[in-house]
Amino acid sequence: MAWTLQDCQNLIASEVDQSATAPTVGGTDWSIRSNFINRALIDWSESYDWECMKKVFNGLVSTSSGNASYALPADFRKLDGYPQIVADGSNTYAFPQVDPSHNNRYTSSDYFVNILGNKNSGMVMYVHACTLASGASVQFTYYASPATLSAVSDIAVVPDPTFLVQRALYYLLKSREDGRFPEAKTESDRILARMIENENTLGMASADRRVSVGSEDFKTWRIGRD
Numbered sequence: 007m008a009w010t011l012q013d014c015q016n017l018i019a020s021e022v023d024q025s026a027t028a029p030t031v032g033g034t035d036w037s038i039r040s041n042f043i044n045r046a047l048i049d050w051s052e053s054y055d056w057e058c059m060k061k062v063f064n065g066l067v068s069t070s071s072g073n074a075s076y077a078l079p080a081d082f083r084k085l086d087g088y089p090q091i092v093a094d095g096s097n098t099y100a101f102p103q104v105d106p107s108h109n110n111r112y113t114s115s116d117y118f119v120n121i122l123g124n125k126n127s128g129m130v131m132y133v134h135a136c137t138l139a140s141g142a143s144v145q146f147t148y149y150a151s152p153a154t155l156s157a158v159s160d161i162a163v164v165p166d167p168t169f170l171v172q173r174a175l176y177y178l179l180k181s182r183e184d185g186r187f188p189e190a191k192t193e194s195d196r197i198l199a200r201m202i203e204n205e206n207t208l209g210m211a212s213a214d215r216r217v218s219v220g221s222e223d224f225k226t227w228r229i230g231r232d
Contacts, residue, residue: 009167012158014043017171022178031158039174044154046173046194050164051083051152054202058163060086061150067091067133067142074138078121078129081150089119089131089146095139109134165204169197 015028018039029035051059061081067074088100104118112118112134120132133144152163162170172194179187208214 008161009170010158010162011040011043011155011160014155014162014167014170014174015039015158017168018043018174018178021171021175039178040155042174042177043170045177046170047152047155047162047164049173050169050198050201053198054205055084055086055149056165057205058165059083059150059152060147062147063145065144067138067144068140074133074135075122076131076133076144078123078131079148079150080128081153082129083149083151085121086147086149089133089144091117091133091135091138091145092143093117093133093135093138095142098143101133101135104134106132164201166197166201169194169201172197 012028015036016026019025019028023029029039050056061079063079065076067076085103088102090098091101092098093101099117101117101119104112104120106120106122109120115135117135119134121129122132123129153160155162164170172190176187176190176194179190
C-alpha cells in the first residue's frame, strides 16, 4: 500500500479528532502532526536495514593517483557490501570498509575504504590504494535515509505505513498526557516487529531462502525417494 502524508494526517485526525479530514494544511495542528510523522519515519529507518532503502551508486574518482576522498550521496546511511573500484584503470577490486582507527594495521598497498564525516559536513568515503587511476569507476550498494515527508502528496516508503500513524499517535497522545499513549506505543511496536519478520521471510523464488550446508553434489536427492 502507498500512503501519502495526507493519508497519514487523515487517519490521525480520525483517531484524535473524530474527523474524517485532517487539519488545515500548514496550520499549527498540521505542522505538529507532520513533525510526529517524520519522527516516526526516522524511528523506522533506524530500527533495521530495510531492503527498500537499498540503492546502487555509480560514479568516477577524479584524483589521478594516491589516496582519494569520495563524497557520498546526501542520503547515505551505511554501506551494504564491498565497494567495487577499478583502482588501476583495468581491474575491479572489492574494497572492504575499515574502522579508521585500525588503518595502521594495513600497508600502503592494501585496498580498503574508510567512511568519515557526518550529516552536517557531509559523508566521505576515503579510498586507500597504492595507485588510483584517474576516472576510476566506483560502484557500491548502500542503505539510504528516507526523505522527509513535507508535501501532502509525498509517499511514505515504509512497507506498512500504519506504523507511522500509530507511532505518531503515540507521540501526540504522550505530549497531551493522554492515558492512551502506552496503547499506541504497544501497537506501533507490534507493527514494527511484523515488518521486521516480513523482511526476513523470503519468497519461494529467492536464492537466499535457504542456507547452504556445504557441498551440493546431490541436488536431485530427496528424502523418502532415494
